Amino acid sequence: GESVGLHLPTLSVQEGDNSIINCAYSNSASDYFIWYKQESGKGPQFIIDIRSNMDKRQGQRVTVLLNKTVKHLSLQIAATQPGDSAVYFCAEKETGGFKTIFGAGTRLFVKA
Amino acid sequence: KAGVTQTPRYLIKTRGQQVTLSCSPISGHRSVSWYQQTPGQGLQFLFEYFSETQRNKGNFPGRFSGRQFSNSRSEMNVSTLELGDSALYLCASSLEQIAYEQYFGPGTRLTVT
Numbered sequence: 506g507e508s509v510g511l512h513l514p515t516l517s518v519q520e521g522d523n524s525i526i527n528c529a530y531s532n533s534a535s536d537y538f539i540w541y542k543q544e545s546g547k548g549p550q551f552i553i554d555i556r557s558n559m560d561k562r563q564g565q566r567v568t569v570l571l572n573k574t575v576k577h578l579s580l581q582i583a584a585t586q587p588g589d590s591a592v593y594f595c596a597e598k599e600t601g602g603f604k605t606i607f608g609a610g611t612r613l614f615v616k617a
Numbered sequence: 618k619a620g621v622t623q624t625p626r627y628l629i630k631t632r633g634q635q636v637t638l639s640c641s642p643i644s645g646h647r648s649v650s651w652y653q654q655t656p657g658q659g660l661q662f663l664f665e666y667f668s669e670t671q672r673n674k675g676n677f678p679g680r681f682s683g684r685q686f687s688n689s690r691s692e693m694n695v696s697t698l699e700l701g702d703s704a705l706y707l708c709a710s711s712l713e714q715i716a717y718e719q720y721f722g723p724g725t726r727l728t729v730t
Binding site: 537539541546547548549550551554594596598603604605606607608609610 | 621650652659660661662665672675707709717718720721722723
């Protein structure tokens with residue numbers, strides 16, 4: 506069935522290094538992908554999105570890459586900071602846009 | 618502008634009881650979605666409303682229901698609570714008719730004993 510999954514459940518990086526969080530999806534019909542950040546005790550927070558007609562999109566310190574050939578999505582965080590420590594979810598939007606399917610989440614630890 | 622608010626933040630109920638959770642979207646947002654978050658199943662889509670109409674529903678039993686009012690506020694109800702319903706229930710609102718960019722509330726932590 507349709508699924509959005511993450512390769513690694515946890516990721517530990519040194520402060521100042523770049524972080525890369527990966528995600529696999531299986532629904533070729535999905536046309537919109539989103540990355541969310543969830544800190545303890547809070548709801549998910551929108552980070553960045555990308556549509557299927559794009560390969561790359563950049564935000565402030567974050568870049569999302571989409572490889573439709575292998576159905577792979579990644580989130581790159583530049584110069585990772587302690588405040589980036591959180592759980593990161595990738596998500597996909599089904600065609601029609603009414604339902605969002607979330608991946609399992611990756612916990613990012615930033616070591617000072 | 619105020620964010621998405623959810624009430625109550627914490628709730629403890631007994632098996633067999635029912636519960637109603639409330640969500641107030643960001644002002645001007647007309648799409649509201651509900652999600653259940655558990656450690657084992659992650660974030661799972663419950664349902665989505667736009668202009669008081671349910672447009673999509675996730676794979677949850679009929680004990681889970683919801684509604685949206687004319688002011689876009691939404692409620693979800695869970696009847697005949699089971700231990701497995703213990704979870705964080707999240708509400709998200711979106712401005713557009715196609716609910717792309719969603720803004721989440723802090724959630725309601727429901728514990729069923």
